[in-house]
Amino acid sequence: MSKKNILRYIILGLLDKKELTGYDITKIFEQEIGEFWKAKHSQIYPELKKLEEDQFISYKMETVGSKLEKKCYTIREEGKRELEEWISEPTRELLANKDEFILKLYFIREEKDERINKMFEEQILMHEEKLEHLRLRKQIVFKTNQEKELNYGHYLILDHAINREEGYLLWLKEQQNNLQKS
Amino acid sequence: MSKKNILRYIILGLLDKKELTGYDITKIFEQEIGEFWKAKHSQIYPELKKLEEDQFISYKMETVGSKLEKKCYTIREEGKRELEEWISEPTRELLANKDEFILKLYFIREEKDERINKMFEEQILMHEEKLEHLRLRKQIVFKTNQEKELNYGHYLILDHAINREEGYLLWLKEQQNNLQKS
DNA sequence: CGAAACATGTAAGAAGTTACATGATTAC
DNA sequence: GTAATCATGTAACTTCTTACATGTTTCG
Structure with a gap:
C-alpha cells in the first residue's frame, strides 16, 4: 500500500x-x-x-x-x-542505504589484508571533507536562532546529516585503530 | 571512470x-x-x-x-x-542514502506541528526493532572470537549496521526531547 | 497432507543516469 | 569576449521492482 x-x-x-x-x-x-x-x-x-x-x-x-x-x-x-x-501517512519502509565501501570491506575476510588500511584512510578523508562542508553550511544558513525557528525542517535535516557523518567517521576511526593494535 | x-x-x-x-x-x-x-x-x-x-x-x-x-x-x-x-580501486562516490522520513521532516517547517511527535514515535519504534534484530544476529553469528577472525568482513558490516542504527536512534530521541521542552 | 522453503526463470514497467541538444544571461 | 551560470527539454540506456509462471522438497 x-x-x-x-x-x-x-x-x-x-x-x-x-x-x-x-x-x-x-x-x-x-x-x-x-x-x-x-x-x-x-x-x-x-x-x-x-x-x-x-x-x-x-x-x-x-x-x-x-x-x-x-x-x-x-x-x-x-x-x-x-x-x-x-x-x-506513516513511513514504514526503511529504504536502501547503499554503501559500496562497506561491501568491499565485507569481501575482505582477513584482518591483515594489506589494502584495508589504505581503504580506511581514503574513506576517512572523504567523510571528513563532507562533514566539514556540512558544518560550514549549518554555520552559514543558521547564524541566528530565528533562522532555525523559521526553517525548522531544513535545520533538522542538516543536523541529521552532520550527525550521520560524525557517527560514520567515529566508526571508521575506531575500526582503523583496532586494526593497528592487532 | x-x-x-x-x-x-x-x-x-x-x-x-x-x-x-x-x-x-x-x-x-x-x-x-x-x-x-x-x-x-x-x-x-x-x-x-x-x-x-x-x-x-x-x-x-x-x-x-x-x-x-x-x-x-x-x-x-x-x-x-x-x-x-x-x-x-578507490571508492570515490558516496551513494544516495534515501530517507523518506527525513524528507517529510524537511517539509514540516514549524516545530509545533502536531504530527511531528507521532512521526518521531513511529520511527523510534521501527529503528529500535531493527537494532534489536541486528544485535541478536551479532550475538548468534559471533559467539566466539574465532568466528570474528574467520569472517572479519561479516563482522565489520554487522558492527557498522548496529552503529548506524544506534546513531540514528540517539538522534531521533534527542530531537524528540528537544520538541517536548519547547 | 499441507505449508513453508527450495529452486529458477521471464515480462512489464518504474525509476534513475548519461548523453544529446540548444540557447540566453551574467560576471569577470 | 569568454566562461560560468541560468534555463529547458528529449533519447537511450541501465537499474530496480512487481508481477507472472512453474515445479520440487522438506518439515511438522
Missing part, C-alpha cells in the same frame, strides 16, 4: 514553500536535500510536466532579459492535499 | 567465498548484506547468466531429491581478477 514516486511528493513539498522553476528545484537537490534524495534535471522536468497535467501544480511564464523564458511553478490546492496525505 | 554494475561485483565477491546457487545469493541479500545493498531474485538470475556468458563464473548442475535441479556457481580466475580490481 505504500506510496510510490516519492520524487512527486518532494517536488510538491518544495513548491509548497515557494514558487520555483525546474532549474531552482535541480539546485535544491544538489544542495539542501541531496544528502537524502538525488534527482537530475532530466528526471525533474518530465515530473513537473506530469504534475501540471495532473493539476497538482500550475505555472506562469516569466522572461529574463529579453528572450530567456522560464516556467515558475506554484502548488495548487489539489497538490497541497496530496502532499499532506504523504506527510501524514 | 568509476565502475558500474556493482551487483556483478557483489555476486563475484560472494562466489569468491564459496560456491552458491542463485537461491543462496538471494537469501544472502535478504539477510547479511541487505543493510547495504538490495537485490531481488529477478535481478540476480539474469546477472548470473551474464557473468557466466562473460566467463567470470561457471556452474555445475546438482540434483536435489530425484527431480529438482540447481545450478551451483563457482568463480573463475577471470572473475577473481575482476573482483580484485573492484576492491582495490
Whole structure:
C-alpha cells in the first residue's frame, strides 16, 4: 500500500514553500536535500510536466532579459492535499542505504589484508571533507536562532546529516585503530 | 571512470567465498548484506547468466531429491581478477542514502506541528526493532572470537549496521526531547 | 497432507543516469 | 569576449521492482 514516486511528493513539498522553476528545484537537490534524495534535471522536468497535467501544480511564464523564458511553478490546492496525505501517512519502509565501501570491506575476510588500511584512510578523508562542508553550511544558513525557528525542517535535516557523518567517521576511526593494535 | 554494475561485483565477491546457487545469493541479500545493498531474485538470475556468458563464473548442475535441479556457481580466475580490481580501486562516490522520513521532516517547517511527535514515535519504534534484530544476529553469528577472525568482513558490516542504527536512534530521541521542552 | 522453503526463470514497467541538444544571461 | 551560470527539454540506456509462471522438497 505504500506510496510510490516519492520524487512527486518532494517536488510538491518544495513548491509548497515557494514558487520555483525546474532549474531552482535541480539546485535544491544538489544542495539542501541531496544528502537524502538525488534527482537530475532530466528526471525533474518530465515530473513537473506530469504534475501540471495532473493539476497538482500550475505555472506562469516569466522572461529574463529579453528572450530567456522560464516556467515558475506554484502548488495548487489539489497538490497541497496530496502532499499532506504523504506527510501524514506513516513511513514504514526503511529504504536502501547503499554503501559500496562497506561491501568491499565485507569481501575482505582477513584482518591483515594489506589494502584495508589504505581503504580506511581514503574513506576517512572523504567523510571528513563532507562533514566539514556540512558544518560550514549549518554555520552559514543558521547564524541566528530565528533562522532555525523559521526553517525548522531544513535545520533538522542538516543536523541529521552532520550527525550521520560524525557517527560514520567515529566508526571508521575506531575500526582503523583496532586494526593497528592487532 | 568509476565502475558500474556493482551487483556483478557483489555476486563475484560472494562466489569468491564459496560456491552458491542463485537461491543462496538471494537469501544472502535478504539477510547479511541487505543493510547495504538490495537485490531481488529477478535481478540476480539474469546477472548470473551474464557473468557466466562473460566467463567470470561457471556452474555445475546438482540434483536435489530425484527431480529438482540447481545450478551451483563457482568463480573463475577471470572473475577473481575482476573482483580484485573492484576492491582495490578507490571508492570515490558516496551513494544516495534515501530517507523518506527525513524528507517529510524537511517539509514540516514549524516545530509545533502536531504530527511531528507521532512521526518521531513511529520511527523510534521501527529503528529500535531493527537494532534489536541486528544485535541478536551479532550475538548468534559471533559467539566466539574465532568466528570474528574467520569472517572479519561479516563482522565489520554487522558492527557498522548496529552503529548506524544506534546513531540514528540517539538522534531521533534527542530531537524528540528537544520538541517536548519547547 | 499441507505449508513453508527450495529452486529458477521471464515480462512489464518504474525509476534513475548519461548523453544529446540548444540557447540566453551574467560576471569577470 | 569568454566562461560560468541560468534555463529547458528529449533519447537511450541501465537499474530496480512487481508481477507472472512453474515445479520440487522438506518439515511438522
